[in-house]
Amino acid sequence: MLNFVTLTARFMALATAAMWLKENLHLLKDRMHRDAEQARRISEMCGQAGVDPYFQGLAIEASQALDRVAEASGELAGAADGMEANARAVGDAHETEYRGIYEVRQASPYAQPKPGFNTVR
Numbered sequence: 809m810l811n812f813v814t815l816t817a818r819f820m821a822l823a824t825a826a827m828w829l830k831e832n833l834h835l836l837k838d839r840m841h842r843d844a845e846q847a848r849r850i851s852e853m854c855g856q857a858g859v860d861p862y863f864q865g866l867a868i869e870a871s872q873a874l875d876r877v878a879e880a881s882g883e884l885a886g887a888a889d890g891m892e893a894n895a896r897a898v899g900d901a902h903e904t905e906y907r908g909i910y911e912v913r914q915a916s917p918y919a920q921p922k923p924g925f926n927t928v929r
Contacts, residue, residue: 812906812909813910816902816903819895819896819898819899819902820833820899821896823892823895823896823899826888826891826892826895827888827892829885830885830888830889833881833882833884833885834881834882837880837882839846840874840875841874841875841899843874844871845871847867847870847874848867848868851864851867851868851871858898874898882885
């Protein structure tokens with residue numbers, strides 16, 4: 809059953825999950841940048857060691873791909889940040905709108921009409 813408390817908890821859970829996702833995406837971005845830098849160094853070392861240019865090219869391609877993953881994870885982290893902010897805003901709006909109704913309902917021994925029942929049309 810979806811009620812005030814359950815919905816509030818779900819908004820909080822969504823905001824928390826978005827925050828967790830954002831933090832982990834930032835960690836992924838940092839890791840991919842470090843790995844891309846290591847792939848560039850490997851390519852340089854291969855050049856100094858006289859390794860076939862084909863293999864040097866593969867290391868450079870890998871570094872470029874890792875940089876693209878890092879940038880994409882940064883963009884996704886930005887989207888997760890927006891999702892977290894929006895989930896918190898919706899949760900706050902829900903709290904503001906329905907907290908009073910919920911408290912009246914909990915305090916009253918009588919059945920209360922559902923939200924919107926008494927609205928004037």
